[in-house]
Amino acid sequence: MGNKQGKDGKSKSASDKKYKLDQDTIKKLQESTNFDKVEVKKLYETFSDLSQGGKVPLNRQQFKDGLVKLEQCGLKNLDNSPFGDRLFDLLDTNKDNTVDLQEFVGGLSILCKGTVEEKLELSFKAYDLDGNGYITKNELSQMFQQAWISGFKALSYQTNEEVNRDDLNNFSEEMAQIFAEGAFTSLDVNGDGKLSFSEFKQFALSHPKITATLNGSKKDVPITFD
Structure with a gap:
């Protein structure tokens, strides 16, 4: 039929x-x-x-x-x-x-x-996981980790290379913590252990990115909305 x-x-x-x-x-x-x-x-x-x-x-x-x-x-x-x-x-x-x-x-x-300002505000909200109006070092690290993971997944798809999930998570977490530590040192101007929107804005306006590398291939991942 x-x-x-x-x-x-x-x-x-x-x-x-x-x-x-x-x-x-x-x-x-x-x-x-x-x-x-x-x-x-x-x-x-x-x-x-x-x-x-x-x-x-x-x-x-x-x-x-x-x-x-x-x-x-x-x-x-x-x-x-x-x-x-x-x-x-x-x-x-x-x-x-x-x-x-x-x-x-x-x-x-x-x-x-x-607008640039609208995207900055949305980027800030993306990092502010608990919605309290500030970004902690741990929140910054968690979002950086997701950036690395997305970069490696994209590379894995492009190059048809298998990536071990545990290795990916462990490496991404380690790199994210290092990156967040360095970023926080320069961004937390008043030293209160958290980032306000104005402090985060300086970081976001520099168009930050992480670069994932897999067997010679590279993938740049913007870590704010651009």
């Missing part, structure tokens, strides 16, 4: 998969973000494909699947960012453990087309 044919000659299952996009919603999203109409429409389509036609918000895995598709929308791929897991938490502004359409498009608007 084959699929039923629709009026346009396409199979019913194929026509059902294409969700109807609400033009009023597209207009409102365009007005409230930095995206143009084409970009908003593509992001809306991506969200709809992942969320049963936009009927339900995205869970963490669906959100990650959405990041992979950003390049298809003409935007930069944020899936390879060390902030992949943190992004979900940052964009979930109402803290209900899901990301709805407004949070999805609005958050990506800052990441892809936001």
Whole structure:
């Protein structure tokens, strides 16, 4: 038995998969973000494909699947960012453990087309894991570790080289602690053992990065949103 044919000659299952996009919603999203109409429409389509036609918000895995598709929308791929897991938490502004359409498009608007100051503020929130308004040396180290891990994973994929997970975690943790120690010494101007936004801002404006190396191949990973 084959699929039923629709009026346009396409199979019913194929026509059902294409969700109807609400033009009023597209207009409102365009007005409230930095995206143009084409970009908003593509992001809306991506969200709809992942969320049963936009009927339900995205869970963490669906959100990650959405990041992979950003390049298809003409935007930069944020899936390879060390902030992949943190992004979900940052964009979930109402803290209900899901990301709805407004949070999805609005958050990506800052990441892809936001001002320098907006990206700095989001970078600071990414590092401030407990949300207390300051970054500790341990928080800095944890985020640096994720940067190294993402760099090595990208290199492993590019070079088709296997990387032992335990070795990767141990090395990344060691390098992150060393890097965080050095960074904190120069960044913690007032010596109070934590970084304020203004102290972090000086670090972020220097466009910091880590360089992962695997069998002669190198991968630079930005460690703030740029």
